[in-house]
Amino acid sequence: MQAYLAAVNTDGETAAEAFRNDHIARAFAESVPRVPFVGYFTNQRRVMGGLDLVELRVRNGRTAELLLRDRLYGALHGLELGFEETPEARVTTFEPGPAPLWAPKPKAHLTAGDVGAQARGLMDRGCRAGVFSGAVLVAKGDEVLFExxxxxxxxxxxxxxxxxxxxxxxxxxxxxxxxxxxxxxxxxxxxxxxxxxxxxxxxxxxxxxxxxxxxxxxxxxxxxxxxxxxxxxxxxxxxxxxxxxxxxxxxxxxxxxxxxxxxxxxxxxxxxxxxxxxxxxxxxxxxxxxxxxxxxxxxxxxxxxxxxxxxxxxxxxxxxxxxxxxxxxxxxxxxxxxxxxxxxxxxxxxxxxxxxxxxxxxxxxxxxxxxxxxxxxxxxxxxxxxxxxxxxxxxxxxxxxxxxxxxxxxxxxxxxxxxxxxxxxxxxxxxxxxxxxxxxxxxxxxxxxxxxxxxxxxxxxxxxxxxxxxxxxxxxxx
Incomplete structure (x- = not known):
């Protein structure tokens, strides 16, 4: 898990290559060319500013479910890792996705105004980082809260x-x-x-x-x-x-x-x-x-x-x-x-x-x-x-x-x-x-x-x- 996070958070290609060589199962590594593999981690770092581990849960001894927080937006994400049934326990699959259902739920009650203000702040972060280019509209019914x-x-x-x-x-x-x-x-x-x-x-x-x-x-x-x-x-x-x-x-x-x-x-x-x-x-x-x-x-x-x-x-x-x-x-x-x-x-x-x-x-x-x-x-x-x-x-x-x-x-x-x-x-x-x-x-x-x-x-x-x-x-x- 730490090797995966290092591959995302470390500048350059060394950490991603080390994760591929030292922790990925041979069949998986052979099916994915080096350039797109390394590019995946480079892009994750660019888009999210890096990832930090919040919580880890292990399922059936072969699957780990991670709850991660990105450094750009502060948002929660999920990551599922599958492992070989061998002493080395190399990674056979990894699937990034939405936060798992067991992730903590937001406690604050947000007004419509709060939602609009937060949406503006989040869009501004993505724009300044150069990872978002486009348009955003947030509405409640017919009322546009942010555009x-x-x-x-x-x-x-x-x-x-x-x-x-x-x-x-x-x-x-x-x-x-x-x-x-x-x-x-x-x-x-x-x-x-x-x-x-x-x-x-x-x-x-x-x-x-x-x-x-x-x-x-x-x-x-x-x-x-x-x-x-x-x-x-x-x-x-x-x-x-x-x-x-x-x-x-x-x-x-x-x-x-x-x-x-x-x-x-x-x-x-x-x-x-x-x-x-x-x-x-x-x-x-x-x-x-x-x-x-x-x-x-x-x-x-x-x-x-x-x-x-x-x-x-x-x-x-x-x-x-x-x-x-x-x-x-x-x-x-x-x-x-x-x-x-x-x-x-x-x-x-x-x-x-x-x-x-x-x-x-x-x-x-x-x-x-x-x-x-x-x-x-x-x-x-x-x-x-x-x-x-x-x-x-x-x-x-x-x-x-x-x-x-x-x-x-x-x-x-x-x-x-x-x-x-x-x-x-x-x-x-x-x-x-x-x-x-x-x-x-x-x-x-x-x-x-x-x-x-x-x-x-x-x-x-x-x-x-x-x-x-x-x-x-x-x-x-x-």
Whole structure:
């Protein structure tokens, strides 16, 4: 444990390399290249300013659960270490994440004013440290408690972010896709048990595969399909992919990794195919449908999937931290999608995300929002634990090695506090957009989550801003 903390807290690469050589199991070390492994610890130190041990608990003799406090925001985090059953007890896995359930709960009762003031202070810390660039909005109901922005929307020309800056949503478009599908379910145009082959012909996937995958599987990320954003995508021009149907060549060769419905696997391809379902069932393009039936009713005037060759006003450039690059940053234009899809990549503002959350709560708005009767059962069927996962979190506990291999050193922060409320502030919500400054994937994506119907969790107000450079929306527990 001390070696792990030393790897995070010590400048340079020596401590991280020592942890790898002296404490990591051989199979684990061989599966993770040295550069991303060391980069993980470098980025943890940069994003959190270092970590201190608060408490340690051992489970079943092979697993240690640590409660840690970061030095930048003072926030609590969790870390789970797995060990070999050998005298050396080398580390086989380590999974950073949210504070464990047994962590101490905040005692202070915060007023709405306190929350706004603390949110400002926390955002300021991240901005001064250079680990947050984006916009923050904290609200209670319709009342906005805090709204501000920092950092640069465009580093080439020194354009500052504002609360009206349109920033990339990454995979947050997936929740719009899920809502669109459920609208069509409620109007009888789609059934959750329909086979994918009903909407996507063999130009997408062979019939023998499409017949085994249902709409429910796609929504739950249990289809077994993976991501169309792989090597073939990276080798081709982004301009080839303007419409959903343009992605057919990238999907056609995919096969499920397991029988559909038997396991959980986060799937970009699955969500892209739901865009096909929406288009076939509605007779509209995915983009037209979202504008007419989601963004319009929710008054989201600054949200859409704009192509990158359109001079859209107030559109921010995405950046990834690149310590080996001459300027320390790289634009993600050449790595990102040309236009957002049902799987992600659109743009929005914190104000629009707040309006979206409010529209999803008001019965009158929901009637127009959903375009049908307010049947709660279809939605509740989707948001439940399945195969050990909370559907919507998008993080499989078994993917830590993949996390490191893809150089996503702060995905633990992605999981932190999404869709949760402060325990003493009923109805408190937040909406924040941040560009990729703390360890995003190759495409510069952030927060691949769908909003659960209900999730109750106790978290301190520090979680409002601490997870730097993430995109998220707060939903109240119900």
């Amino acid at each position: 501000a922005a920092c950092g640069q929307a465009n580093r080439r020309y020194g354009v500052a972010n504002t609360s009206r800056t349109r920033l990339n949503l990454g995979s947050m478009n997936k929740m719009f896709t899920a809502i669109a599908v459920m609208q069509l379910v409620e109007t009888g145009q789609v059934s959750l048990d329909d086979p994918l082959s009903k909407y996507a012909d063999e130009s997408w996937l062979p019939a023998e595969i499409g017949k085994t995958i249902t709409i429910r599987h796609l929504l739950r990320h249990t289809s077994g399909l993976g991501s169309f954003l792989g090597r073939d995508f990276e080798k081709t021009s982004r301009r080839l992919y303007r419409e959903v149907a343009d992605y057919k060549p990238l999907v056609r060769g995919e096969t499920p990794a397991f029988p559909p419905g038997t396991q959980f696997k986060y799937s970009d391809t699955g969500m892209l195919l739901l865009g096909v379902v929406i288009e076939q069932a509605s007779g509209e393009t995915y983009f037209d449908y979202a504008r007419a039936h989601i963004f319009g009713p929710a008054a989201m005037k600054d949200t859409d999937s704009w192509p990158m060759d359109e001079p859209t006003p107030d559109l921010a450039m995405g950046y990834g931290w690149a310590p080996r690059a001459p300027l320390g940053w790289r634009e993600n234009t050449m790595a990102h999608v040309f236009r957002g899809t049902s799987a992600g990549g659109g743009y929005s503002t914190v104000g629009d995300l707040h309006r979206f959350a409010r529209a999803a709560e008001r019965p009158a708005s929901l009637t127009a929002f959903r375009r049908g009767p307010l049947g709660r059962q279809p939605a509740e069927q989707l948001w439940r634990r399945l195969h050990g996962q909370r559907i919507g979190r998008g993080q499989d506990r078994r993917t830590q090695r993949h996390l490191l291999r893809d150089q996503q050193p702060a995905r633990d922060l992605r999981r932190e506090g999404l869709h949760r409320r402060h325990p003493r502030q009923p109805g408190l919500r937040r909406a924040r957009i941040g560009r990729c400054h703390s360890g995003c994937d190759r495409r510069g994506e952030v927060a691949p989550y769908l909003p659960p119907a209900r999730m109750k969790a106790r978290m301190s107000v520090e979680s409002l801003v601490r997870s730097a450079s993430r995109t998220y929306i707060m939903w109240p527990a119900s």
